[in-house]
Amino acid sequence: MEELYDVAVIQGKKETLVVYKVKHLHRFKMKKIEKKMDRYLEDKYPKEDFILSSDYKIFLETIRLKERLKNGSISKKDAEKRFQDIVKLQKEKT
Template sequence: MKKSVFLIMGVTLLLGACGANEGSSELALMNRTNPDPVHTTDKGPKVSEKSVEKDVEALPELYDVAVIKGKKDFLVAYKVKHLQRFRMKAIEKKLADKLEKKYPNEKFTVSSDYKIFLEATRLQEKIKSGKYNDKAAEKRLQEIIELQKEKT
């Protein structure tokens, strides 16, 4: 009797702990987060970040996308489906070409790197919560873009 009570309590605690952080950047690498696209400032590109996200999500090889619109450029971070990971370079080129063709006047930084995705998700959370003002958010966005450029 005691064993079954402890087993039920243990399972309940385990399930409760697993669902506590759903949707946060802490589990962004394991779960699908579907963060809403955000912008660092109202000035800058006239292209909507939501339309860019819609175009990126249309690719069947991708399953999670983070789009951040800055003053001068966009950061598009995404996760590739597991069986498509062997084609990551081709997918990145296909996505970059698609975005450049559809939005020729915009500058895009495209990344399938998990670290960039995680940093973009954290930035989105801080922008939405109001922890970053426009200037701080733009500065952090440029730092993430520089991190991506250093990687390549």
């Protein structure tokens, strides 16, 4: 999508977290962009459960978790727990 300039995706056991940053000039249309993105993901992957977030703190936490997984500095069990913490944080903000 042209309105976005950075995206990170992490898949947990039950759901998939998709965090993104929107270009500055498109921030006025945040709800519309999120709806469009949700529709696209649901059409393309109907069996997946997606959680979308444009929150910067959620984005940073997701990137940190992704880096730790890539480096192998976190176990799968701890990573899933951290993933659930990030999802919980996102749901609190909603």
